[in-house]
Amino acid sequence: MLGAGCCLRRSRQLLASGWTRLLSGSSSSEVTQLEPQRDRFGGLSLYLSQLRAPERLDPGALRRWLQESIKQWRAEGHIAIWLHVPILQSRFIATAAELGFAFHHAESDSATLTLWIADGRSRLPIYATHQLGVAGAVLDVQSGKVLVVQDRNKTTNAWKFPGGLSEPGEDIGSTAVREVFEETGIKSEFRSLLSIRQQHRHPGAFGKSDMYIICRLEPSSFNISFCQQECLKCEWMELSDLAKSKETTPITSNIARLLLYGYREGFDKIDLTMREFPAVYTGLFYKLYHRELPEHYRNMTNLQDM
């Protein structure tokens, strides 16, 4: 959190006076609705949603007021301005852009623009850079068979593990279990995290990076009823056959061999297990995945040189 907000009261006074000067005719209650708010990054946030009668605001007036205010805010040591614009007020976006504002992000019915007003290049955090895909390697330890699918609408029909994009707020294991069920009708339980792949400039991710995680799942049902829309084929395949198969992707083949290694010599050799911890920021819990830690290391007991 860089130095800002200390001058917030002054900014608010300036802002109110600015509006009064520029919006003669608009109610003063209208004016006082819009107040710059200090954000966690040391900038000031403006919410156009605070305008009760945005149609009464002339873009030219907003432009003049912003120009004047930005000089003042810069002098006051603020480092950046965040402008939050409801989609129906988008006519103000071009106005802000003419002053150097750019899109930081936008979603649904709101856009957020930023203008860096401190020296040097912007130190504002960028928006989400990764989409997350999760696949489930569902292994039936009784039969030694693993659940595989072939996608519809693919040029090459390669065997792969069922999976798909994670939904907002969804845990990795939950995505794997949900996608496996949606694609194949098989119910399963999360056991461990096996592998992570990072791929940049992904066409399916609008040019963003793709993070792809493969989980080890254990089936709790066995009768396949696969989604005809997504899948061309779906079957329980001998794990060693998948590990040897040419009719698959490099990543699937690789993970099949990893899974075979774990199946034959102990899953403890391949698993990343999960533990939950309380999150300081959100009050929620976060999930941490890594190699299983022996009890005496977890509790730091009976270790030499302590």
Next chain:
Amino acid sequence: MLGAGCCLRRSRQLLASGWTRLLSGSSSSEVTQLEPQRDRFGGLSLYLSQLRAPERLDPGALRRWLQESIKQWRAEGHIAIWLHVPILQSRFIATAAELGFAFHHAESDSATLTLWIADGRSRLPIYATHQLGVAGAVLDVQSGKVLVVQDRNKTTNAWKFPGGLSEPGEDIGSTAVREVFEETGIKSEFRSLLSIRQQHRHPGAFGKSDMYIICRLEPSSFNISFCQQECLKCEWMELSDLAKSKETTPITSNIARLLLYGYREGFDKIDLTMREFPAVYTGLFYKLYHRELPEHYRNMTNLQDM
């Protein structure tokens, strides 16, 4: 890729005629610049950047034309419309929003809106959902000391591993090495991936999810010169002291114990190693991280029951 595009030629004819009808006065070359393009998701993309003289386009005319075209596109079996709007043409965003378009994403000087026109809820892929942070656990195996910092501008001064947000297109290991150097002045090399944490609704990620990865690094320089702006303290700390310390975060403490386990009993017990594979989509390479696979499993040789 759901059924679309087959009617693309008809759409283009309609589009051209639509423009001609609505933009009497604008040059026909202007008109033919804007053509709907089939996207990989089975929708049609419109790029307002194709307009040579956007100032000559009246939002009301665009609105009427869109209304008419959408009926036609729906009848032709298209499932969605993507509208790409340069920031200086943002006045057209509200126009589109009145017809049901919403922001899919926006960045820098361009916004992308979508309208789902098929039955049921939108099946369009969502935009990036995760920011990626990477930390480096730099362990000097000679001295058994690990590199730790205390952040400035934090209420509680807890020891942690240096790290920060990944830049667009940056590999996990590269982020760890870069952030360690920027924060501490220590040069290091990527050795392995140790742990992954997923945390949702993160305030520092604009409400998106945060993926946090910790890598094991090996130092190639040892003289600390830490960034005064980011760090309050920085030092080489006895690994076993960090593992026992109360003055740290749960995740740091946990990874310190994991690292101690690996340091004493072999890093092969805790490491996820990295391998590169060619990416089908981009022609680039992607990086895959998982437990080291024994040679005979990697090559599927000398394994029984093959």
